[in-house]
Amino acid sequence: MLGLALVVGGLWIGQNVNLLPDSASANAPVYDELFRVLFSIGTILFLGIVGLVIYSLIRFRRRPGQSKDGLALEGNLPLEIFWTAVPAVVVLFVGLYSYDIYDRMGGMQPLAQSAVHNHQAIEAKERVWGGIGSGPIELSKQAKSSLSVEVTALQFAFLFHYPEGDIISGELHVPSGQPVSMRMESKDVIHAFWVPEFRLKQDVIPGQPTILNFTATKPGRYPIVCAELCGPYHGSMRSTVVVEAPDEYKRWFKENSKDPILEA
């Protein structure tokens, strides 16, 4: 009875918490789904165990005058098997579920391929070291051509280079709804590219290019945060990603493009 209330309560809390920032990319809702499931399971476990501890402390506290020892229970095999098996099943479920989430985020797609596909400019043989794939598969399957951006991180700024228009910008402008594929490399130490509203982070590493693919969905201005200690001004190494409606993005692109042929 109590357990049932706990499970229902945990699920309810998990479904109704609002601890995350805006979700502004295609994989953010997928992430939030995982978060809610984990939060539900966590709440149930936490309240269950802590509840038992508090209950035991009150119920079984030594009252004045009591001096005898407690129950001489040394163990209980079925019980041990029970609480080995149940967490194992829960963990297995969590693992499989998060694998599924990861797959839906595009994490299991071979990176090098998408990199070569998206960056004809880069020699096909370049080794790509990791990153995360191209956002939810459904979206990438819509065969929209993806926007390539080359990201350079240095102490203490991000530079965004758009090979198509030869634009170099300190702010990242992306159109909403179109997949973006970023190839990132650092000039000095390790940095990390993080947009909390996209639920995405990827280290930017010197000597080893990494790839980050995403599809922004909600127009707005979101912070880009460096998340890897990179020196004294690490805390101020921030930038902005501007997600714009496709038309607005096109206007921005035209205004800044140095390549007149592409404008047409």
Added chain:
Amino acid sequence: MTTLSPINSSSEEKSEEQVVNEQEHGDHRLFGLAAFLVADGMTFAGFFAAYLTFKAVNPLLPDAIYELELPLPTLNTVLLLVSSATFHRAGQALRKDEAKLCQRWLLFTAGLGLAFLASQMVEYFTLPFGLTDNLYASTFYALTGFHGLHVTLGAIMILIVWWQARQPGGRITSENPFPLEAAELYWHFVDGIWVILFIILYLL
């Protein structure tokens, strides 16, 4: 559940004390050394792992790859393997109380160790690359250098054991073989590491 004899008969207690006291010496030091060598081996394992990863994921430009000459390192391998055997003979001689023979084998082992170091030096001076030339070169010197440090320490240990064994009144006898056994265990370990190093660095 009377696990203890209720009244201590002192004779029984003494004997147990003695058992405990005897346990506190001798074999435990060797056990401790073995545990330390496991730790030491993990340092090497870390270096080997780093080397293999570098090799797998950081391909060097063609002009930075050198063919390592094999004859000298092969000679080194033979030297160390033979020295392991001679050290083993020294131990056997000690157990049979043949002090003179034991000392001779020890000296021979130390000589082989020093020969290894000399030959390693020759290799260092003939190599076409220096410590900071590139990733390969650095890792090569780090691995062989760290191992060479172990050989140097081992050779010094053997010479000390040899010197102690020569002392009249004998700090090292068949009753107290610990220094010799410790040095032997250490020496076999260093040889074993060399074999792995030889395979990974020179043959692969």
Added chain:
Amino acid sequence: MTTASQQTHQSSSGSLQPKGWLKYFSFSLDHKVIGLQYLVCGFIFYLIGGSLASAIRIELSSPMSDFMARDTYNQVLTLHGTIMIFLWIVPVVNGAFGNYLIPFYVGARDMAFPRLNAVAFWLIPPAGLMLITSYFITGAAESGWTAYPPLSITTPAAGQIIWILSVLLLGGSSIFGGINFIATILKLRRPGLKLMQLPMYCWAMLGTSILVVLSTPVLAGTLILLSFDIVAHTGFFNPTLGGNVIVYQHLFWFYSHPAVYIMVLPAFGLVSEILPVHCRKPLFGYSTMVYSIMAIVFLGLIVWAHHMFTSGTPPWMRLFFTIATSFIAVPTGIKFFNWVATLWGGRISLNSAVLFSCGFIANFVLGGITGVALAQVPFDIHVHDTYFVVAHFHYIVYGGSVFVIFSSIYHWYPKFTGRMLNEDLGRLHFLLTFLGFNLCFAPQHWLGLNGMPRRVAEYDPQFTFINQLSSIGALIMALSTLPFLWNVIQSAFKGAIAGDNPWEALTPEWLTTSPPPVENWTGMAPLVKEPYGYGIKEESIQIQSPDISDPENNKQ
């Protein structure tokens, strides 16, 4: 024989004699002296590390970088991490309690290698001093306790080299300690004592020491390579010279993930000693507890890359390390369920030791849950290197290990000194610590989820309020140290006399005087086959400790 043993008995019993204090500053070979040396030395470093934490929280109570210079801030956070891990938690949960308790538990008069033991301790103060003075002379390291290259190669070299040297010394100390514990537990057991009769802390220390011996040398080797990069300009981890920065991370975490267990497993063991005594119940599920420790040791060695999910690791690696990490939750969960079952049906004294132990359970469950979440790649990709992670590992190492250290001090102080601690001050200490700790770190989960990265001196002003809340929590934590310090110092002189066994415990350290004589027992070591035999055979308790309960005690 009797006269001789009585002399040792008298010279070391009763409260600490002023004369006796000197031995704590000497190269003593007595495992109990060394244990207390570790404890006091570690606590001094805790106070230093805590002051640094306060400085960090003061800086973070406003969104600007205004309290100290930015590079000073990085030095402070590096020192804070390094001190708390290598000079406080690791030496105390292993060195202090391990040295004090393990020889008792195996029925020995000292550790297997007393001299090595003293050397291991005396490596710590110089290493710590070197680390701290580097701040004043050359400037301390400023690349965080992880010292990731190439940052650690490009920051001022002097501080980084001193940092490497002191971590190498501390690692060496840790390895020597680990070897000593393995030898003591496996080889020095009293005749007749079987492995499966040892108190749980022995198993925890055996597992921990295996981890220490297998993983610490890898860190040492890695730091040697790093120092070559800094001093000799080799290029192991320097990308401009063709090196690979990720290899450093693999090697570093191969030690530093097990390091979490090196800090936490002994704490598990200590809780397993404390709870049965105060619940008057046997430890529930002894053998599953042992197996789960060994499972944790094994799994702990193969999960390191979960710290590198955003470092550009290939998908298969991410997947493998997610699954392996998640499965650590199973043996860890077993331990928690067993502790709860130990509480169930007991006669629990709600004293400070139990409160801190239960506080540990609550905190660690939360830290464990966020840990399983962090093991999931997609989850980690958002919160990696943020305040969510900061909150998570403080729930593990502070809410876990440090709570247990306090619990253990309340539990064993009577044995250490022969005097009781003040319970009211103890409960006040618990209340302040528990509230302060949770107020400080619980809100940080939210900060991380919403976009505050870790190791920053300045942040988005929208996070100001939550950061101030967290800083108030830190202030309460700092204040909570005061009743504790007062309690520990004044009880050493004025505390109620404890007697040999104030908790009526069954583990062997209580079957001798408080504080114990130099060789631990005046007679033969008692053979304790059921260290948790509460309520099982009432009469067995009297029989188990014949040689101290008979002649000596009656004279007192």
